[in-house]
Amino acid sequence: TQLLEQSPQFLSIQEGENLTVYCNSSSVFSSLQWYRQEPGEGPVLLVTVVTGGEVKKLKRLTFQFGDARKDSSLHITAAQPGDTGLYLCAGAHPRDDKIIFGKGTRLHILP
Amino acid sequence: DAGITQSPRHKVTETGTPVTLRCHQTENHRYMYWYRQDPGHGLRLIHYSYGVKDTDKGEVSDGYSVSRSKTEDFLLTLESATSSQTSVYFCAISAPTSGGASTYEQYFGPGTRLTVT
Incomplete structure (x- = not known):
């Protein structure tokens, strides 16, 4: 059974600080997605990474896919209160593209 | 925006009553999917569909059924609601990744908050 472990589960930091959250598995994925979810809303897709070692940037957010395509990280520079939310990673199985989700990292940025 | 809507957005119902989302x-x-989201469990797949009248079970399908008679609509039915089915339910579609990679990514609806009393 494929599992995606996200860490930390919760993170509360001051505005302006940098942070990194992680998504790890022992399984290989054909792609990995990151989502942000705000209270009362559905998850919103932020990025998809496909190639091992790939790095994508979205303003202050930097996403990296591990070389072996088993893990990923999300780094936020100079966090803002608007970054607050639940961050979910999801991996696509290489054989059938079935997607599994991690349980998420709940991020709170204090003004 | 993947053009996904869910109805109702909120519902309160009594144990033993049927509910359709x-x-x-x-x-x-x-491809369309139904998930439930609960604290401590994350998103769990209930059922999914890979075409009209083609559906399959996910990891938490007990107590739920689905139907897809048209491409645009995917219905989730709780035949006899129980308190353990109190949750937030999300519908999603799967679309090929933009940029040419041969993989898929999911887009979610706004969710339905269901309370079974």
Whole structure:
């Protein structure tokens, strides 16, 4: 059974600080997605990474896919209160593209 | 925006009553999914569909059924609601990744908050 472990589960930091959250598995994925979810809303897709070692940037957010395509990280520079939310990673199985989700990292940025 | 709507957005119902949740999409996507989201469990797949009248079970399908008679609509039915089915339900579609990579990514509806009393 494929599992995606996200860490930390919760993170509360001051505005302006940098942070990194992680998504790890022992399984290989054909792609990995990151989502942000705000209270009362559905998850919103932020990025998809496909190639091992790939790095994508979205303003202050930097996403990296591990070389072996088993893990990923999300780094936020100079966090803002608007970054607050639940961050979910999801991996696509290489054989059938079935997607599994991690349980998420709940991020709170204090003004 | 993948053009996904869910109805109702909120519902309170009593134990033992049937409940149907509707997911509607406007972009002719083939794959549709129903998830439930609960604290400590994350998103769990209930059922999914890979075309009209083609559906399959997910990891938490007991107590739920689905139907897809049209491409645009995917219905989730709780035949006899129980308190353990109190949750937030999300519909999603799967679309090929933009940029040419041969993989898929999911887009979610706004969710339905269901309370079973």
